[in-house]
Amino acid sequence: MSRSDSSPPSRRGLVALAWIWVGTPLAYGLYELVRKATQLFTG
Amino acid sequence: MSPPIAPPGWSRWLVPPAALSVHLSIGQAYAWSVFKPSLESALDLSGTQSALPFQLGIVMLGLSAAFGGTLVERNGPRWAMTVALVCFSSGFLIAALGAATEQYWLIVFGYGFVGGIGLGIGYISPVSTLIKWFPDRPGMATGIAIMGFGGGALIASPWSAQMLESFGSDSTGIAQAFLVHGLTYAVFMSLGVLLVRVPRPAASAADGTPVPLEGVQVSAAGAVRTPQFWCLWVVLCMNVTAGIGILEKAAPMITDFFADTSTPVSVSAAAGFVALLSAANMAGRIGWSSTSDLIGRKNIYRVYLGVGALMYALIAWAGDSSKPLFIVCALVILSFYGGGFATVPAYLKDLFGTYQVGAIHGRLLTAWSTAGVLGPLIVNWIADRQEEAGKSGSSLYGLSLVIMIGLLAVGFVANELVRPVHVRHHVPAQKEVADVQERQQPA
Numbered sequence: 167m168s169r170s171d172s173s174p175p176s177r178r179g180l181v182a183l184a185w186i187w188v189g190t191p192l193a194y195g196l197y198e199l200v201r202k203a204t205q206l207f208t209g
Numbered sequence: 210m211s212p213p214i215a216p217p218g219w220s221r222w223l224v225p226p227a228a229l230s231v232h233l234s235i236g237q238a239y240a241w242s243v244f245k246p247s248l249e250s251a252l253d254l255s256g257t258q259s260a261l262p263f264q265l266g267i268v269m270l271g272l273s274a275a276f277g278g279t280l281v282e283r284n285g286p287r288w289a290m291t292v293a294l295v296c297f298s299s300g301f302l303i304a305a306l307g308a309a310t311e312q313y314w315l316i317v318f319g320y321g322f323v324g325g326i327g328l329g330i331g332y333i334s335p336v337s338t339l340i341k342w343f344p345d346r347p348g349m350a351t352g353i354a355i356m357g358f359g360g361g362a363l364i365a366s367p368w369s370a371q372m373l374e375s376f377g378s379d380s381t382g383i384a385q386a387f388l389v390h391g392l393t394y395a396v397f398m399s400l401g402v403l404l405v406r407v408p409r410p411a412a413s414a415a416d417g418t419p420v421p422l423e424g425v426q427v428s429a430a431g432a433v434r435t436p437q438f439w440c441l442w443v444v445l446c447m448n449v450t451a452g453i454g455i456l457e458k459a460a461p462m463i464t465d466f467f468a469d470t471s472t473p474v475s476v477s478a479a480a481g482f483v484a485l486l487s488a489a490n491m492a493g494r495i496g497w498s499s500t501s502d503l504i505g506r507k508n509i510y511r512v513y514l515g516v517g518a519l520m521y522a523l524i525a526w527a528g529d530s531s532k533p534l535f536i537v538c539a540l541v542i543l544s545f546y547g548g549g550f551a552t553v554p555a556y557l558k559d560l561f562g563t564y565q566v567g568a569i570h571g572r573l574l575t576a577w578s579t580a581g582v583l584g585p586l587i588v589n590w591i592a593d594r595q596e597e598a599g600k601s602g603s604s605l606y607g608l609s610l611v612i613m614i615g616l617l618a619v620g621f622v623a624n625e626l627v628r629p630v631h632v633r634h635h636v637p638a639q640k641e642v643a644d645v646q647e648r649q650q651p652a
Contacts, residue, residue: 177219178220181220184226184227184400184404187400192357192364195367196363198366202480203484203488205484206536208478
């Protein structure tokens, strides 16, 4: 499988786009989580 | 439908986001509680009634994963992700209709029954494919996807709450929120359907006939007849029960534990503790599962179950004397809970091969359904009895903690009993090749 580790240039954009697609909502969820979790130390 | 085979040069790093698009969506199930108060006031429901769609959804998750696993193996991940998309999204749309017409049974049927099928098929849809793409790091690959299931609730919880705030908490507002959820998740999950590919099967140079998979291969029907499958079933069930034991009562538990001390825990601090547990659960899914690629599956479960029992023992021993110790131990236990979920597909792959690992995983998830009932039952029932007996503070949970240690010990022994699968359960090489050829036939 290691041959597919080095993506051809045409796929790199797609890989980046796919990760941004799933990463953006996940980052939002994590941000909200951290905001809430800090209440343990401040609340 | 024949599975979509990757063209030459297809990057395997496109497969984890495809899996995540499904798992981040269906993970919404654990944020159902956001809708409960609004449903209760809008449709005049009790707390038990408003929990029904979620409960039916989890039952359907277990059933569809157990019974649909073989279909997922046969038809491939794109078919499975399409079914998951259609069921999960239309579940929300039916629920929207139910809320708009104030027909609660439609919400239960839509979200619980139809959506629940989407949960089960979606949960197992990428597992087998990820393991095939990442034979060198199966724990990491499945850890990414299953971490997404935990992440789904983190996204949906604030998002759904904001939506109810904007649309209103009456039946029309709930219907609009369900409608937006259904449509958004359909678009979001379509990435998985479009991107997922199975790796090209290895073919012999001479005539292009597929060569058999390397190592031990056991069918799903064969796997459930092995003691290894049932040992793993016990391992997963015990590990999940121990985790749910804390997760279910996290907020009241930390409040009760330190109620009689000079530094009691406030309601908002308890909510922060619950959020921190969710973070540990998620981190454990990717962190511990990836670690299993380095130290081996059996060893990582020794850690989950052995060190997990030790953490419970520390909580019981320290009582209300140390808040930081309580928090650290609970976080470690929850990270093991997540890790146990995420590592089990790779453990199955080690024992039964990749031939029908998705279907075997589906059948194993019945352990999750069992633990989902067992864990909360133990902790809630015992806490109630202790309260009736006049106990308070940390002593409310003493017996529950001891039971959790016992359950983890049972899981530890079951893990020690796992041995390589006997040769009589192995699938003959000719059967594997015939199956691969059959799947490659145009639909």
